[in-house]
Amino acid sequence: MIRNISISAFINTIFVLALIAISLTFAIFIKLDQQRYNINMQKKYELVAESLLKSLQTNPTNSSIKIILDQFKMKRIQDEDLNFKIINHAKPTLLRTNNLGMYRIFNLEDDLYIYVQKDGYNLMIQDSQNYSYNLIIIISAATFSLAVLLSLYYILKRKLKPLRDLNKEIKKFSNGDFNVKIKSNSSDEIGTIAKTFGDAITHINNQTKSKDLFMRNMMHELKTPITKAMFIAETLEDDKTRLTLQKAFKRMDDIIKELAMVEKLTSNNTFVYKELTSFFKIYKRTVEIAMLSPDKISAKVNDFNLNADTAMFSVALKNLIDNAIKFSPNKHAIIKANKQRVDIISDGEPLKYELEYYTEPFSQEEKRSDGFGLGLYIVKTIANLHGYKLVYNHTKGKNTFSILIS
Structure with missing residues (x-):
């Protein structure tokens, strides 16, 4: 089946498959990178929560708590409305309780929050750094890869355009149009083939014109003497000789008519008037x-x-x-x-x-x-x-x- 497919269709198929493969690869990579990011962030938040619960054992002041959060590059959320929204509407991803206290990790609109509870402390904290997964970098790489692929496809299709043009001219020639013109300015393999085919067409046309000219001249030169000979044969008195000559000249005349018919049928100007x-x-x-x-x-x-x-x-x-x-x-x-x-x-x-x-x-x-x-x-x-x-x-x-x- 592959052997019967055209080069253009084969190239289109290859590039479509490559486009699908690149798109799927980057889509899977984005998904896996997002999962890796969430896992790493969750582990970090668990470590921060455990450390913060241990620090709360000494009943630190607000300033002391801020110093601890700054060490982990975290910040405390003071907005009560946001705290309420997180607790009541965010998706809890983790709940841990131990002898030190309890902490929960929430996910609200793809942002992670830690809620720590111990004795009189209720802290809602968030990472102060932007650890968003590398979506922009990945999308940029995917866009670049697709741009390179499409550029290669465009270049290859332009490279094959002379081959498509040559195929059209060959079809015209095979259908009897001997006036096709093959032009190619390239010096690659396709250009060489086009030039060779153009030279072959010129050679065939020259031979055809020579053949047609020879046939017409030959039939014209033979027709006149045969006609004259037939008239002369009519004047002979010997019946046997007259009939023999008439039959011979008639056969020669039939042959010329057959050659004329062949010349007409093989001519480029043959038309069937149906x-x-x-x-x-x-x-x-x-x-x-x-x-x-x-x-x-x-x-x-x-x-x-x-x-x-x-x-x-x-x-x-x-x-x-x-x-x-x-x-x-x-x-x-x-x-x-x-x-x-x-x-x-x-x-x-x-x-x-x-x-x-x-x-x-x-x-x-x-x-x-x-x-x-x-x-x-x-x-x-x-x-x-x-x-x-x-x-x-x-x-x-x-x-x-x-x-x-x-």
């Missing part, structure tokens, strides 16, 4: 561009509407039907279609490899030398652009290529 259309409209256009004779295909279709680019989807169906007829012993294909899927069915042996092998450009089986290996690649690409899926199945001697619509 519209709500009927399947019959797409099928009619497919038959037209494939120039199929009625005996080559059987259609079992109930018309339905779908969102598709008519031109692209027609090319995909045309390629599937062409493959079905070309590699079928009886040179016949069946098309079935509904709202969920479109199936192209034909007799034949099963594919030698998995479907993914044939959807790579220029992939063919050895026995299938008649072709350029782009048909299924084009079909899969068009299906993916529509959000559809191309699948294959072989059952009872029949090959079925299906485009799953939903």
Whole structure:
């Protein structure tokens, strides 16, 4: 689970746990320090009370009692109202009686008081020194620790910001945006990665532009002589030679069209113009561009509407039907279609490899030398652009290529 968590989430988790740990540590420390203070003060007050009771054995005067209290740095409370409030409302924490007399320790509003009683003496005394536990120091230390922790968190998050920016640009690039710009002014590891990735994007863009320029120039240069050659072939009197040349030039023209379609589908400017259309409209256009004779295909279709680019989807169906007829012993294909899927069915042996092998450009089986290996690649690409899926199945001697619509 830890391996799947993002770096940012991991850092946030670590700092939250550290923040909780520091807060709990100081809270526990404050509580323990307060308890330690109360215990120490109580012991001190017990010692003062015992000593004062012993001193009262000699019936000292008020001035003598003051001298004794000053020795212990204590003071006598003369306010009768406060004495009354302490005795009646304060919380007694200790009561001791011995042969010397009795004393009690009270806690009123976190202040400790000693009440000593012996014969005619009733003394309410309090420590004249401020022995408050080190709450201010502890809070200051806790505040400093938290400030350091939050500062480290802020610095680390700022340090990782270029990594988050780089991740966004990589996602854009993986989605087909080759115009991303990677900028980094740092010389650390993240800056080095950003610079390397930026150089790789520039290199890929240069190669892509070179490829596109080569493809366009090649197709343009080949299209004109092939067209001229087809016209010249029409003038030949030898039927066999004319048909052979026409077939060869037609195949060359088909290859150029396939390359043009591949160039279009892999271009950064490829757009799918989806519209709500009927399947019959797409099928009619497919038959037209494939120039199929009625005996080559059987259609079992109930018309339905779908969102598709008519031109692209027609090319995909045309390629599937062409493959079905070309590699079928009886040179016949069946098309079935509904709202969920479109199936192209034909007799034949099963594919030698998995479907993914044939959807790579220029992939063919050895026995299938008649072709350029782009048909299924084009079909899969068009299906993916529509959000559809191309699948294959072989059952009872029949090959079925299906485009799953939903």
